Amino acid sequence: MSLLRVDELRVDVDDKTILNGLSLAVDAGEVHAVMGPNGSGKSTFANVLAGRPGYDVTGGTIAMDGADITELAPEERSHRGLFLAFQYPVEIPGVSNMEFLKAAVDAQARIRGEDEPSAPEFIGRARDAASRLDLDVDFLKRGVNDGFSGGEKKRNEILQMLLLEPRLAVLDETDSGLDIDALQVVAAGINAFRDEGNAVVLVTHYQRLLNYVVPDRVHVLTGGRIVRSGDRSLALELEEKGYGWLDA
Amino acid sequence: MAGSTPDEAAVARRLLQTGPNDYAPWFDRNACTAVIADQGLPAIRSEAWKYTNVGRWYETVLEATRPVHRETVVESPEEVDVRDFSDTRAADLFGPQATFDLTRYPLAAVNGLLLGAGLAIRVPAGCQASQTVRISHLPSAYQHCLVSVEAGAAVELVEEPSPYTHRIVEAVVHEGAVLRHRRRQAGASTRECSLVAVNVATGGRYELSQLSLGADLRRNDILVTLAGDGAETALQSAWRVDGRAHLDNQVAVEHTLPGGTSRQTYRGVAAGRARAVLNGRIHIAPGAQHSDATLSTKNLLADATAEVYAKPELTIFANDVKCSHGATVGAMDEDAVHYFRSRGIDEDRARGLFVRGFLREAIDDLAVAETLGVVV
Ligand SMILES: Nc1ncnc2c1ncn2[C@@H]1O[C@H](COP(=O)(O)OP(=O)(O)OP(=O)(O)O)[C@@H](O)[C@H]1O
Ligand SMILES: [Mg+2]
Numbered sequence: 001m002s003l004l005r006v007d008e009l010r011v012d013v014d015d016k017t018i019l020n021g022l023s024l025a026v027d028a029g030e031v032h033a034v035m036g037p038n039g040s041g042k043s044t045f046a047n048v049l050a051g052r053p054g055y056d057v058t059g060g061t062i063a064m065d066g067a068d069i070t071e072l073a074p075e076e077r078s079h080r081g082l083f084l085a086f087q088y089p090v091e092i093p094g095v096s097n098m099e100f101l102k103a104a105v106d107a108q109a110r111i112r113g114e115d116e117p118s119a120p121e122f123i124g125r126a127r128d129a130a131s132r133l134d135l136d137v138d139f140l141k142r143g144v145n146d147g148f149s150g151g152e153k154k155r156n157e158i159l160q161m162l163l164l165e166p167r168l169a170v171l172d173e174t175d176s177g178l179d180i181d182a183l184q185v186v187a188a189g190i191n192a193f194r195d196e197g198n199a200v201v202l203v204t205h206y207q208r209l210l211n212y213v214v215p216d217r218v219h220v221l222t223g224g225r226i227v228r229s230g231d232r233s234l235a236l237e238l239e240e241k242g243y244g245w246l247d248a
Numbered sequence: 249m250a251g252s253t254p255d256e257a258a259v260a261r262r263l264l265q266t267g268p269n270d271y272a273p274w275f276d277r278n279a280c281t282a283v284i285a286d287q288g289l290p291a292i293r294s295e296a297w298k299y300t301n302v303g304r305w306y307e308t309v310l311e312a313t314r315p316v317h318r319e320t321v322v323e324s325p326e327e328v329d330v331r332d333f334s335d336t337r338a339a340d341l342f343g344p345q346a347t348f349d350l351t352r353y354p355l356a357a358v359n360g361l362l363l364g365a366g367l368a369i370r371v372p373a374g375c376q377a378s379q380t381v382r383i384s385h386l387p388s389a390y391q392h393c394l395v396s397v398e399a400g401a402a403v404e405l406v407e408e409p410s411p412y413t414h415r416i417v418e419a420v421v422h423e424g425a426v427l428r429h430r431r432r433q434a435g436a437s438t439r440e441c442s443l444v445a446v447n448v449a450t451g452g453r454y455e456l457s458q459l460s461l462g463a464d465l466r467r468n469d470i471l472v473t474l475a476g477d478g479a480e481t482a483l484q485s486a487w488r489v490d491g492r493a494h495l496d497n498q499v500a501v502e503h504t505l506p507g508g509t510s511r512q513t514y515r516g517v518a519a520g521r522a523r524a525v526l527n528g529r530i531h532i533a534p535g536a537q538h539s540d541a542t543l544s545t546k547n548l549l550a551d552a553t554a555e556v557y558a559k560p561e562l563t564i565f566a567n568d569v570k571c572s573h574g575a576t577v578g579a580m581d582e583d584a585v586h587y588f589r590s591r592g593i594d595e596d597r598a599r600g601l602f603v604r605g606f607l608r609e610a611i612d613d614l615a616v617a618e619t620l621g622v623v624v
Contacts, residue, residue: 053582053586073595075591075593075595075598078589078590078591078592086590089587090587092602093605094607094608095601095604095608100588103588103591103593104591104593107591107592111592
């Protein structure tokens, strides 16, 4: 049974069809890359996986571990182990990053029937994750993404992934806007996270990330569906030729 | 409906017939009587009472029984001198200059005639900022607190939620003194009006941190006069009202002498069929050069049925001043709510976290968390 199985997914936004029969299966232990031109529907796909309001699913199903999650609330998907690193993480001044992360970790502990971590224990974990991502601990005290640079926001997403330990991490262009050092730090974070029990879907425009996080499968999304899948050599081919040749 | 509430003339007649009570006879009620006799009380729908039906408050004034605490509950440090108005020496604290003009705040004249609980609080020089005077309960529906923070002294004044019909808090912040004033207002069924009037002298500082939760009717008049060179004030107020709650904040900051600084920050959330009003006035008198004044008010409409009126008002009569203001009314940031939910935080908690963060821009205070019931 696949960890994630998407069948013939159709999605409209404002009466415009964006996803048009998208199918994808990801097994535990795998990393899949999803590539495709701007506006092809990659973020739409990622957002629909996470249950963001505003998208009209007109057909198809999304299943995790064989259970249909197409209609679930965003928090319920999270409770089942789904995590989306947003392409554009939202800024929420007033709520500290620490307070937000603790609320998220506590919610997860409650769902798992575990005790909420004590404040010192949690702070220790958060500091540890921050230092692994080369994020100054001051970021934990600041408002959620408030005034963070583009790269800092992306690292903050990975920080949340490390703390929440999801089963399926969907990373929407987490590599965009990262400098070379930050890319390696983030890639190391993703690699440390990978194991036999979880899976990663990387949405990316660049082959570069895939040098560090080696994918098992690469998919091309255009016109609202996966039009081609292959191994990592497909990413190299795309880098060389662009997307135009796929239309033929 | 206005028709079912008593009109101002009936209330004024009744007050003038009855005359002042016999509490603290030294307290001068002549001015109160004169104001009510000469100008009368505010009419329903008059300009100053455009958003609040003052008739509903008059109703409370005419009611024979009101829920009132029976005794004075006030905590204060030893070096602070607290006297009930029944002690004639309390009179010594009233300086030559009034902190407000009764003709402008006629409800204060009603308070004067019905006054039943008064406290004169003297904070002597040398008192430190870590000291707190906490007012929990006063034994009358009509209350008057007078605070004098003497030169160089610092103190925190806390008003805990407690029912009243009208409360006056008057303060004189002398040279180089600091008054930190924290107000907590709650009580869903009460109809309460209050007046805070503060004079800040040269180099003095007055800080207000006010959190208001719903009330059947709540009106806060606040007047801060920066009456000295380099006087400062920071007014921070947050509210969250729902159901049919009604909150009307009328704030005026008056820069009367040069070099004053004022910062006004308001954050409000209105839900259900609640109504919230913030009228924030910055007045810079002729000659009050180098005044520096800002006002920011942001409001969240949690439901389309709630009403918010947020209005900054500027009257500036000096040319060399800095002044800025901004007012927004908007809905909750659904992207932020989704972001929280996508991390496993359920919807109610996500909205609570967001609201708390929003209010915190005005008052950074654990009390917000406690009051709103959001778990840290
Ligand atoms: N809320 C929305 N309202 C209207 N159109 C939308 C909305 N969200 C997405 N779209 C449209 O759907 C299409 C797909 O957008 P999407 O963000 O999924 O693309 P993408 O593949 O992630 O692109 P990029 O590589 O630039 O991030 C675009 O044409 C976009 O304008
Ligand atoms: Mg995108």
